[in-house]
Amino acid sequence: MRPFSIHITFLILFPLIAMTALAAPQPADLIITRAHIVTMNAAREVIEDGAIIIRDSRIVAIGSSSIAANYSAAKTIDARGDLVFPGLINTHTHASMTVFRGLGDDVPDRLRRFIFPLEKNLIDRELVYWGALHGFVEMIEGGVTTAVDMYYFEDEVARAAKLVGIRGVLGQSILNFPTPDSPVPYGGLAYAKKFAADWANDPLITPALAPHAPYSLDAEHLRLVAKASAELNLPILMHVAEMTDEISTLRREHNQTPVEYLDSLGLLTPRLVAAHCIFVTDSDIALLKARDVGIAHNMVANIKSAKGVAPGLKMHDDGLRIGLGTDGPMSGNTLDLIGQLGYVAKLHKLDRKDRNVMPALKVVEMATLGGARALHREKDLGSLEPGKLADLIILDHNSTALVPLYDVYSTLVYAASPRDVRTTVIHGRVVMEDRKILTLNPQEVREKMRSIARRINTAIAAGIR
Amino acid sequence: MRPFSIHITFLILFPLIAMTALAAPQPADLIITRAHIVTMNAAREVIEDGAIIIRDSRIVAIGSSSIAANYSAAKTIDARGDLVFPGLINTHTHASMTVFRGLGDDVPDRLRRFIFPLEKNLIDRELVYWGALHGFVEMIEGGVTTAVDMYYFEDEVARAAKLVGIRGVLGQSILNFPTPDSPVPYGGLAYAKKFAADWANDPLITPALAPHAPYSLDAEHLRLVAKASAELNLPILMHVAEMTDEISTLRREHNQTPVEYLDSLGLLTPRLVAAHCIFVTDSDIALLKARDVGIAHNMVANIKSAKGVAPGLKMHDDGLRIGLGTDGPMSGNTLDLIGQLGYVAKLHKLDRKDRNVMPALKVVEMATLGGARALHREKDLGSLEPGKLADLIILDHNSTALVPLYDVYSTLVYAASPRDVRTTVIHGRVVMEDRKILTLNPQEVREKMRSIARRINTAIAAGIR
Numbered sequence: 001m002r003p004f005s006i007h008i009t010f011l012i013l014f015p016l017i018a019m020t021a022l023a024a025p026q027p028a029d030l031i032i033t034r035a036h037i038v039t040m041n042a043a044r045e046v047i048e049d050g051a052i053i054i055r056d057s058r059i060v061a062i063g064s065s066s067i068a069a070n071y072s073a074a075k076t077i078d079a080r081g082d083l084v085f086p087g088l089i090n091t092h093t094h095a096s097m098t099v100f101r102g103l104g105d106d107v108p109d110r111l112r113r114f115i116f117p118l119e120k121n122l123i124d125r126e127l128v129y130w131g132a133l134h135g136f137v138e139m140i141e142g143g144v145t146t147a148v149d150m151y152y153f154e155d156e157v158a159r160a161a162k163l164v165g166i167r168g169v170l171g172q173s174i175l176n177f178p179t180p181d182s183p184v185p186y187g188g189l190a191y192a193k194k195f196a197a198d199w200a201n202d203p204l205i206t207p208a209l210a211p212h213a214p215y216s217l218d219a220e221h222l223r224l225v226a227k228a229s230a231e232l233n234l235p236i237l238m239h240v241a242e243m244t245d246e247i248s249t250l251r252r253e254h255n256q257t258p259v260e261y262l263d264s265l266g267l268l269t270p271r272l273v274a275a276h277c278i279f280v281t282d283s284d285i286a287l288l289k290a291r292d293v294g295i296a297h298n299m300v301a302n303i304k305s306a307k308g309v310a311p312g313l314k315m316h317d318d319g320l321r322i323g324l325g326t327d328g329p330m331s332g333n334t335l336d337l338i339g340q341l342g343y344v345a346k347l348h349k350l351d352r353k354d355r356n357v358m359p360a361l362k363v364v365e366m367a368t369l370g371g372a373r374a375l376h377r378e379k380d381l382g383s384l385e386p387g388k389l390a391d392l393i394i395l396d397h398n399s400t401a402l403v404p405l406y407d408v409y410s411t412l413v414y415a416a417s418p419r420d421v422r423t424t425v426i427h428g429r430v431v432m433e434d435r436k437i438l439t440l441n442p443q444e445v446r447e448k449m450r451s452i453a454r455r456i457n458t459a460i461a462a463g464i465r
Numbered sequence: 466m467r468p469f470s471i472h473i474t475f476l477i478l479f480p481l482i483a484m485t486a487l488a489a490p491q492p493a494d495l496i497i498t499r500a501h502i503v504t505m506n507a508a509r510e511v512i513e514d515g516a517i518i519i520r521d522s523r524i525v526a527i528g529s530s531s532i533a534a535n536y537s538a539a540k541t542i543d544a545r546g547d548l549v550f551p552g553l554i555n556t557h558t559h560a561s562m563t564v565f566r567g568l569g570d571d572v573p574d575r576l577r578r579f580i581f582p583l584e585k586n587l588i589d590r591e592l593v594y595w596g597a598l599h600g601f602v603e604m605i606e607g608g609v610t611t612a613v614d615m616y617y618f619e620d621e622v623a624r625a626a627k628l629v630g631i632r633g634v635l636g637q638s639i640l641n642f643p644t645p646d647s648p649v650p651y652g653g654l655a656y657a658k659k660f661a662a663d664w665a666n667d668p669l670i671t672p673a674l675a676p677h678a679p680y681s682l683d684a685e686h687l688r689l690v691a692k693a694s695a696e697l698n699l700p701i702l703m704h705v706a707e708m709t710d711e712i713s714t715l716r717r718e719h720n721q722t723p724v725e726y727l728d729s730l731g732l733l734t735p736r737l738v739a740a741h742c743i744f745v746t747d748s749d750i751a752l753l754k755a756r757d758v759g760i761a762h763n764m765v766a767n768i769k770s771a772k773g774v775a776p777g778l779k780m781h782d783d784g785l786r787i788g789l790g791t792d793g794p795m796s797g798n799t800l801d802l803i804g805q806l807g808y809v810a811k812l813h814k815l816d817r818k819d820r821n822v823m824p825a826l827k828v829v830e831m832a833t834l835g836g837a838r839a840l841h842r843e844k845d846l847g848s849l850e851p852g853k854l855a856d857l858i859i860l861d862h863n864s865t866a867l868v869p870l871y872d873v874y875s876t877l878v879y880a881a882s883p884r885d886v887r888t889t890v891i892h893g894r895v896v897m898e899d900r901k902i903l904t905l906n907p908q909e910v911r912e913k914m915r916s917i918a919r920r921i922n923t924a925i926a927a928g929i930r
Contacts, residue, residue: 106824333879404918414798419884453869
């Protein structure tokens, strides 16, 4: 019996040993378990008790919590039933303008009476840097993992984004007239090119060109921007069809809509992210789609300024690449994208006089995959799937307004607050955990903001205009 | 020299002794110091470093922080620069409907297809009680100190309000058809009278009659409600001019608007709080003013259902008694009045195509004094002044979106979140401190909500309609 019994033992043990070898935990950097995961993958799968495995800034696996046993990582987050969504993408903002938040609200013609004079006289590197830090803290606290920003001294914004750990598509402003960072007229493009060169190939920061608007650069200047974008493969961020006088001026001077005008200058390409697009015609929308342009839909800022409801629903349903944006905090006052979701859902219902349009799922699509598509980054961003970059947020499922939970999309859109985000992961790195920002001391940033605000108040009292 | 010097000493010492006696600390129950106080008094005074002294449920003094030295209290809250506002007044809600929050969003005719069948089949005392508890927790966490509620088994709502410590004007529903609490047709009025008798003279709870709407009670039934209100001096809470078919039915059957119809039946009195008033004419508005009726303006619920923007701005500017409401959590999804403020400010701007209308101060007025006036309780509620009831909230001035602070009203309306409320005081009692509810364990309430939600899901799966 011995030889036989040895043989049996070998037959039994060999596969066990082999299986053990196969099952040796694979290395990972971060494991999230016991999460209620809203994947936003093609099947819109929701995993009630799930795990996400992250290595080298990317998701390597996602499934039921049991898969966690196959991996070992330096850090594991037990989500205990909390909700995990893809990180939200803020497709249009001016983070540094947090320093002006709440200044001169509810007064006419703020842009020319307040914003431009304040910017002209007060903006410097310090203001831009600290304002951006504060804005990025607010975004991370509110579940935004990618910020598409345009401002002056955008290299300072990049420095701030890098420090706090947020993903950024950051556009250096380009205008005809002199600006705080480019005192010579037409100086912005050179500044932008240098900025783009300095920040080329950064894993987190994508430098971009930000020609302010069709009316604030002349045609030749806009052509130069288009040329630089093509040559250097840089995204273009721009305010488009936002102002009624923009429409009337271009109609009078060129007999064109802003969209037609920009197309005639070569600006409409897949590299463009056009913010607002409030006053666009059906043929403008068709043209934007044909040129594969990205759209940033900024509901709160657009209605606070009484401009109107942009046709974001039609653009989404027509298949355009459209995401959501907060605009700057002097327009929408917060950098809260979760709050935007409710506005987007409700304003389109009101606009169409139909409570069934713009359902919650569609709004979440715009805030995640839609934003990724607007940036032509849908291979990397916008959903939780193996191979994609690990940008995700964890929401407190015990927050009062999130109880009970019948539908994850409805809950995020109609009930959640930005303050319900507990933990934010960007590029595989935990930048906020249990409401604590891990990359810097936000109280220090707040104190700096108060000191800058005192300087601004002093300047206003002295009659700056 | 001696006599003279003694005389001098006496002259100096006597007043000092007298002053010391005068300055002996006066007793108080609660002192709040170092607060940035937004009083909403007639002068709209804001005290940057202030104190509030509370005794026996009322404010006895308010001024600079130095006045605190004149009082001694068992409890002192050092606000350390946090913002203090009058407690917000939610003039229209159905707190118990938290159990249905997020059910069947974005589908047509929810009221008849979902809400009525679910209510008919599932509502019992337990659901109403726990749903109300959960809703009141959410309101207290979000800075609401007075809730104007209407539902079934309103005695259970009163029990919940009393336990959690929120001020309530609580209306027992009255309809023609049988309801969960009154299986006999026309049973609601008798239930309501008993409820009112049981809760008479409660310092926190004001019982009320809640005839559902002009279309769900017949004329004779409405006349009986008006009579009971007059005889028993009970407030009436009612949905008015909310539905397009309400308008068309009353036009067809009585050739009247809902407001005219209710006036013909004796319902329009200072005791009425009319919710919604979306479809009101200018002459309806004049009639509502002449009858001194209170109005509950529910922006989020009205636009989520695509009904429209009620003329709340005109009603406010015409001097009507108008406050803000969240409506129930199956309509607006949250019981968050701070979130409503931003919607009210922005939607009226959009509606009027004028970014200057409905400024932040006016919105805060509606949420505080306006709500108090709608209830004819402005002598007791709505502002922080000596003699008024001590209903107040403390907001975290270090919350990222509240920094920097240029204007307290703009900050509350455009930037704050309900989660920024740290501490809530109602009737002089601290019911939440540093985000911790002190009157019950909210986690126990959440677990109960989840268990009720499982019961509801089971019933829906079984085909309840």
